[in-house]
Amino acid sequence: MSDIGIKTKDEFHHAINGNLNDKQLRANLKNAMDTLKNNRKNLINARFYDWESLRNKGKEIKQKNLRQLDILLEQFEANAVRNEIKVHWAKDGDEANEIIYNLMVKKNVKKILKGKSMASEEMHLNHFLTQKGFQAIETDLGEVIIQLLDEPPVHIVTPAIHKNRYQIGEIFHEKLNAPLESEPEKLNEIARIYMRKEFEEFKMGLSGVNFAIANEGAIWLLENEGNGRMSTAAPDIHVAICGIEKVVESFEDAATLNALLIPSATGAPVTCYNNIITSPRQDNEKDGPKEVHIILLDNNRSNMLKDPHYYRSMSCIRCGTCLNHCPVYDKIGGHAYLSAYPGPIGEVITPQIYGINKFSPMLDLCSLCGRCSEVCPVKIPLAELIRDLRSERVGEGRKNIVGNDGSTKNPQEIFAMKQFASAATNPSKWRMGITMVGKFAPLGKMFANFIPGLKNWVKYREFPEINGGLYAQVSKMEGVIYE
Known part of the structure; x- marks a missing residue:
């Protein structure tokens, strides 16, 4: 440990x-x-x-x-x-x-x-x-x-x-000097023979x-x-x-x-x-x-139990169905979480077991789609807890998490979110921002591979279609009242 x-x-x-x-x-x-x-x-x-x-x-x-x-x-x-x-x-x-x-x-x-x-x-x-x-x-x-x-x-x-079974056959062939097999029955037989030796005397x-x-x-x-x-x-x-x-x-x-x-x-x-x-x-x-x-x-x-909000993560019965339904886990696999517990439940309990300061980036491995909360057999609100742990990471929230020592705060992220909050709560700024984004979207798409933030996004995703000018016009036509 x-x-x-x-x-x-x-x-x-x-x-x-x-x-x-x-x-x-x-x-x-x-x-x-x-x-x-x-x-x-x-x-x-x-x-x-x-x-x-x-x-x-x-x-x-x-x-x-x-x-x-x-x-x-x-x-x-x-x-x-x-x-x-x-x-x-x-x-x-x-x-x-x-x-x-x-x-x-x-x-x-x-x-x-x-x-x-x-x-x-x-x-x-x-x-x-x-x-x-x-x-x-x-x-x-x-x-x-x-x-x-x-x-x-x-x-x-x-x-x-x-x-898969072909890879397992190669592993047994290389590590156990077993015949190269791929049929499940044969692979089970190889494993059984190997383990029986260990079970004979222990x-x-x-x-x-x-x-x-x-x-x-x-x-x-x-x-x-x-x-x-x-x-x-x-x-x-x-x-x-x-x-x-x-x-x-x-x-x-x-x-x-x-x-x-x-x-x-x-x-x-x-x-x-x-x-x-x-x-x-x-x-x-x-x-x-x-x-x-x-x-x-x-x-x-x-420590998890004493918090009236996060204690719900201790309801987990370790079924793994949140992993099976997670659109992030099925792309990157469990090893990418760098923890014994991967997937949505891992993102919730790992920072609480080892310290949020040690596993802060793990909380980004979630799209907040909510599938995990929908399928959890004991109804743990996993997506909600992941979102709330993100607020703990930036120094907000309940501040009862192990390792919440301020070291996970990201000044650039905090500054960016404050600017976003300022724009999102000011109708004029918001309409202007959306319009500008729409106008410059073609340039963003052209130079996305060189722009920080966008560079990582377009590496594995298509550039989103943005039409800020149309959005602003439709908003006015519909009589949307912002103020």
Whole structure:
């Protein structure tokens, strides 16, 4: 965590331009996003008679649980301890990493096998353990692929969605010395053989948490590949990383959220595996870990929770549907966000987790089209929150965001917006400005490649058609009253 530095505009521009110029990447993303969107749409139309009411219920459940999160966290800990689960509290990613490292040292474990966990990506656990001379080995198929490439996930649900089957075949051929294949069945077989070697002998497994049930002291994990069950049931020690916002009051609450999560994430009605862990292995049981450790991770979530406006971002159930519907994400991909959490939800929570001063340019990766807010299963107003975080960036807004130290203010941007406000609130200036823009638009189009601001615009877009004179005439003819 301590290695998270300020992400500059140049870093974002470099990543974005590289991905925009990668035709294969863009084709892969478009195909994948279209498939996920259509699967979701078709399932909702076929299986749900009142999806909107379910969304409203999900929103209410998340907000109800967030309002009493302090009580639920204590209740969860008490019940989990009663179930013989060891509960650890981590104020940030550094503390959580140290907890896992110390456990590995204490148990004489040099290698940990991981089920899918975005919280571990948020903490940069793999990098931390590598620096300590330990191994963190991914077992989710998508995570296996990107680990072979030494890349972070490109998506919070489908980590390697930017690679097609031919590219994956080449990766397995190069990195695993496997036969060159492209059929999904063959690729799965290669991955299965590779992972089985790791699963034969390991003492510690790691997972994330989808829902932590306060009144049971249990955790609920969702997955489709079986690797999550192997990572949690086969080793002697299971460690689960749980963001504190994942705690809900009851299984009934979790079941409702689950009914929203899976269709939104993959367009499927259910996952293949639902792993509910209530305790370590008991004396009369043949499988399961001998020890279960749950790390309750804060990492500025408490700071997010205390703000009556931005706390709504903690309702996220990590379905990724906002990414699937985002017209920016499907052009540039997740790596261009330079964060564990890309897309609209990433733009909302990343500045609040790491500091708005460190990820300020990320907030520009949004057109404010509002699709993300329309499809969010728990109705987080993502576009509104992104817009409001932009005001935080320039020193306005609520000023409760981590890292809001004034360093993100852009004097040129502030000056330009003041000039715009002056013109937009003065009818004479506004009509004159629109008329002048219309007159000089042909010159702007001719020299756009040399004009700052326009140069970046026309690099990937057509020059807009502008007719300011006609606009002014129509406004007068219609009797528009500005004053």
